[in-house]
Amino acid sequence: MARMSDRAPGAAGSGLNDDIGEEKRLALYRSQVVLREAEQRAFDLFLQNLVKGTSHLSLGQEAVAAGFAEAMQKGDLSFCTYRGHAHTLARGVPVEKVLGELMQRDNGLMRGKGGSMHLTSEEHGVMGSYAIIGAHLPIACGAAWRAQYKGHKDVSVCFFGDGTTNIGAFHEALNFAAVWKLPVVFVCENNLYMEYTPIADVTAVQHPAADRASAYGLERIVIDGNDADVVYREAQKAYAKARAGNGPSLIECMTYRHSGHSRADPAKYRPEGELERWKLRDPIKIYRERLLQFGVSEKTIADIDARVRKEVDDATEACKAAPMPPLDILTTDVYADGGWAWRN
Amino acid sequence: MAELTYRDAVARGIAQEMTRDPDVVFLGEDVGKAGGVFKATVGLYEQFGPLRVRDTPISEQAILGAAMGAAMTGLKPIAEIMFSDFFAVCFDYIANEFPKSRYMSNGQTKCPLVVRTGNGAGSRFGAQHSQSVENWCMMIPGLKVVAPSTPRDVIGLMAAAVRDPDPVIFFEHKSLYATKGEVPDGEIVDTLGTAKIVRPGKDATIIALALMVPRANEAANRLKAEHGIDCEVVDVRSLVPLDTQTILGSVAKTNRLFTVEENPRLCGWGAEIVSIVADEAFYDLDGPPVRITTPHIPLPAADILEDIVLPTPDRIVETVKRSLGS
Numbered sequence A: 001m002a003r004m005s006d007r008a009p010g011a012a013g014s015g016l017n018d019d020i021g022e023e024k025r026l027a028l029y030r031s032q033v034v035l036r037e038a039e040q041r042a043f044d045l046f047l048q049n050l051v052k053g054t055s056h057l058s059l060g061q062e063a064v065a066a067g068f069a070e071a072m073q074k075g076d077l078s079f080c081t082y083r084g085h086a087h088t089l090a091r092g093v094p095v096e097k098v099l100g101e102l103m104q105r106d107n108g109l110m111r112g113k114g115g116s117m118h119l120t121s122e123e124h125g126v127m128g129s130y131a132i133i134g135a136h137l138p139i140a141c142g143a144a145w146r147a148q149y150k151g152h153k154d155v156s157v158c159f160f161g162d163g164t165t166n167i168g169a170f171h172e173a174l175n176f177a178a179v180w181k182l183p184v185v186f187v188c189e190n191n192l193y194m195e196y197t198p199i200a201d202v203t204a205v206q207h208p209a210a211d212r213a214s215a216y217g218l219e220r221i222v223i224d225g226n227d228a229d230v231v232y233r234e235a236q237k238a239y240a241k242a243r244a245g246n247g248p249s250l251i252e253c254m255t256y257r258h259s260g261h262s263r264a265d266p267a268k269y270r271p272e273g274e275l276e277r278w279k280l281r282d283p284i285k286i287y288r289e290r291l292l293q294f295g296v297s298e299k300t301i302a303d304i305d306a307r308v309r310k311e312v313d314d315a316t317e318a319c320k321a322a323p324m325p326p327l328d329i330l331t332t333d334v335y336a337d338g339g340w341a342w343r344n
Numbered sequence B: 001m002a003e004l005t006y007r008d009a010v011a012r013g014i015a016q017e018m019t020r021d022p023d024v025v026f027l028g029e030d031v032g033k034a035g036g037v038f039k040a041t042v043g044l045y046e047q048f049g050p051l052r053v054r055d056t057p058i059s060e061q062a063i064l065g066a067a068m069g070a071a072m073t074g075l076k077p078i079a080e081i082m083f084s085d086f087f088a089v090c091f092d093y094i095a096n097e098f099p100k101s102r103y104m105s106n107g108q109t110k111c112p113l114v115v116r117t118g119n120g121a122g123s124r125f126g127a128q129h130s131q132s133v134e135n136w137c138m139m140i141p142g143l144k145v146v147a148p149s150t151p152r153d154v155i156g157l158m159a160a161a162v163r164d165p166d167p168v169i170f171f172e173h174k175s176l177y178a179t180k181g182e183v184p185d186g187e188i189v190d191t192l193g194t195a196k197i198v199r200p201g202k203d204a205t206i207i208a209l210a211l212m213v214p215r216a217n218e219a220a221n222r223l224k225a226e227h228g229i230d231c232e233v234v235d236v237r238s239l240v241p242l243d244t245q246t247i248l249g250s251v252a253k254t255n256r257l258f259t260v261e262e263n264p265r266l267c268g269w270g271a272e273i274v275s276i277v278a279d280e281a282f283y284d285l286d287g288p289p290v291r292i293t294t295p296h297i298p299l300p301a302a303d304i305l306e307d308i309v310l311p312t313p314d315r316i317v318e319t320v321k322r323s324l325g326s
């Protein structure tokens, strides 16, 4: 049984409920605005040919990243995909570090050695962004196994897309986590598409993650992934369950990406009107209205917007001024001794 | 000193490290209560309990992925993949995840784990349960690769692998499990990246690995006894890091080079060694380096066929004798 009814775009939000509190609400809003501004900037920089390689934006999916990250405690671990800028930023990684990596500069998170698909910041609990579909679900299980073995109370949270539910590693990880009762939370961001193919065309069930949950003895959970409050509450529940030793959760978040799959994709395969319908349920728009409903002033909201824009502007300038990585990092950190020697 | 089988050495090596460090954990299919399909891990479950010795589902990706996640966050996992042929169903971790996370993250991510696996032919299991796949791993930057040939080396290299901060692929040879060797009492810790001259000689260098080491030794004994050719046998032991100094030193002394490889011919580890010697010691050589390998075919099951394709002492003797013109 779904705990929440599946929400079509245009359905009502979660209504007035005071459980989250103003401070957290403002944090949820601010986080979503950071993700939006930073990723829109990444897109602009790509158009100026300053972002090299590929990049996968989460524009339109900010509520998932913000909601899950804001519900985390320090020490909780995030495992992301190549579509991981948002999840990385949501853990508090500075915008400059992320944009720097996208621009492949020396000030980037990994000094240009990883690139946009592999954002990692262990000091912020971002344990890597993985570009081989499904690979990180078992890895998150391993981190959770360590917590269980050592009696640590952190939770491993693993984000992935709808398309990922059709690869073997998804099913191996779900069974493994359930059998070992691991403190891991699997978050499927169902944005309706894999790269270009609608998920419904290639999947035997309607809800690619949730409809498989029963196969692993897990509850079927589908939530509105565009409402940060809904996401935040569901995350809290799942983390509490994991910390209490009651095992994994699988949460399917219904959402939509506003841009193409990757920077080169104009997303022509979408039916007419679909994007516009989803934009009516833009997570940031929803959340701005929520804040106003709760009596937050227009000015407070505008101040947050302005501060975030300034932060992103400053980061952009810092990245443009940053040097390219030096050639001597080419052969560092292949092995733990810091070098690359494979022979004597 | 005690005589121990290669099989029992595996369990002793793991037990030595699990006793030393509570962060060492062990997982795999049928490894715990059942003691492993090759009976190489008997007693570990009883000694260390179900939290440290964990039976898994038949989920090779989950086994290696979980080992990696645990390693990244503070444990020292040893993962078993029952047959090395099964690397093909979890190769993402071996090729893309373990060896690249440290580099891609600019040094943030660690991955101190060991994958041990049953490698090699001789059991008449056919093409999908008999391969020597050490070359699949040797070619990947970021991995370390070892393959012991004696019970003593199993224990010592296992300790070195577990204590090493990098991902190590540990190839146990299925046809060596029943073999015996003298093993000293007490803790044994060896060093990765060191080859061993197991039989000194002056006329030719024979480089071998795993099951090919005893075969090269037998061939060397016969070459000496029957043909007066005195071969030096080098057990490579560690493909990455590769102890090129020992190899180059031996070639400088004997002026002839033979490799004995169980892997199929193309891109076998011996090709890299021959290339290094050609680059760096060409003028030490009195004749062309010669590779003795399994031919480039899938492995057959029937004993009569499998016995022909692997390098044998007969083939080594013939090849060395012919090349040296005696």
Ligand SMILES: Cc1ncc(C[n+]2csc(CCOP(=O)(O)OP(=O)(O)O)c2C)c(N)n1
Pocket (backbone or CB within 6 Å): A083, A131, A132, A133, A160, A161, A162, A163, A164, A165, A191, A193, A194, A195, A261
């Ligand atoms: C094993 C593997 N197969 C295919 C790809 C190519 N690929 C990259 S992203 C992607 C679509 C993934 O879709 P989904 O899981 O829904 O995530 P989304 O991109 O929508 O966030 C594919 C097929 C890959 N990276 N890895």
Ligand SMILES: [Mg+2]
Pocket (backbone or CB within 6 Å): A161, A162, A163, A189, A190, A191, A192, A193, A194, A195
């Ligand atoms: Mg998708």
